[in-house]
Amino acid sequence: MDALFEAEFSPLSDSGRLLSKCGKCLRYVRYISTQPSRLYCGTCEEIYYIPQKGTIKLYKELTCPLDNFELLIFSMPGPEGKSFPLCPFCYNSPPFEGIETLFGAAKTGSAVKPGKGAGMPCFLCPHPTCQYSMISQGVCACPECNGTLVLDPVSAPKWRLYCNMCNCLVFLPEGAHRISTTRDHCPECDSTIIEVDFNKKTTPLKDGATLHVGCVLCDELLHSLVVMKHGKSFSRHRGRGRGRGRGRRGGRGRGSRKQEDPKMSFHGF
Ligand SMILES: [Zn+2]
Ligand SMILES: [Zn+2]
Ligand SMILES: [Zn+2]
Ligand SMILES: [Zn+2]
Ligand SMILES: [Zn+2]
Structure with missing residues (x-):
């Protein structure tokens, strides 16, 4: 809930880059790069956490x-x-x-x-x-x-x-x-x-x-x-x-x- 609140009130949820399609609404989710980086589907109002420190x-x-x-x-x-x-x-x-x-x-x-x-x-x-x-x-x-x-x-x-x-x-x-x-x-x-x-x-x-x-x-x-x-x-x-041995196999x-x-x-x- 916290996370959702944060995203809704952050201007970044609008400016994040469109990344990939949401499986629920089939619209694009946004990639929000500020820490912790995450995805946000504006249509579903859902946050998806992703691994950090990488591309x-x-x-x-x-x-x-x-x-x-x-x-x-x-x-x-x-x-x-x-x-x-x-x-x-x-x-x-x-x-x-x-x-x-x-x-x-x-x-x-x-x-x-x-x-x-x-x-x-x-x-x-x-x-x-x-x-x-x-x-x-x-x-x-x-x-x-x-x-x-x-x-x-x-x-x-x-x-x-x-x-x-x-x-x-x-x-x-x-x-x-x-x-x-x-x-x-x-x-x-x-x-x-x-x-x-x-x-x-x-x-x-x-x-x-x-x-x-x-x-x-x-x-x-x-x-x-x-x-x-x-x-x-x-x-x-x-x-x-x-x-190869029988006992060690499998x-x-x-x-x-x-x-x-x-x-x-x-x-x-
Ligand atoms: Zn899946
Ligand atoms: Zn799988
Ligand atoms: Zn969605
Ligand atoms: Zn083999
Ligand atoms: Zn290993």
Whole structure:
């Protein structure tokens, strides 16, 4: 209520820049840059808090499949700053029970501090059918913490994975045209299979082929092309429980995590 009052009586609510479409009224919401920066929908008279200390842009006019709000990309400053999509509505009202536990866990190791309220960027979104969620964009377990390495969707041409909890970064083959996650999982380690469309000129594949599909940990070629930053090892042989062995398998993969990880207890949604 406080926040609403503040926005209504601030001249900035008129002068803020139009940023993205509100999923409720389909008009543009304004970006108010004074601290704490936030979005304001004048039609709905709603405030949406967003992450602070970074830049925020429209994300390719994509919309959240849950509430129709246009997605935004938030970029933290610096060459190693993460960029991540978020839905203004989900960020402020995460559509999942028990999500606060997840935030609690995420906040400790992370530089991502929501303005006010909970703050659920898409990389923490556990919705199984949202194509921007952690479930779709997550690739494998972070070798350094309990987080998940997710594909940075706007990192081209310096494609990379970042951890949704710590500052672990993994650089993927540079200069690839496109790198995307698939719906398939590695039979060896349960990581998400990724698809890499290499640049014609720099492709490491035979006969100038450009398309390669594989697991970042188990595929010889992909694994030889990735570089890990802020972490000691990035290998299924040394990481926590990423090995081939029967007993160690399955605990960290996305598909099987619901039994073991209390953070994912809302997985069945
Ligand atoms: Zn609205
Ligand atoms: Zn949403
Ligand atoms: Zn989502
Ligand atoms: Zn991590
Ligand atoms: Zn694998």
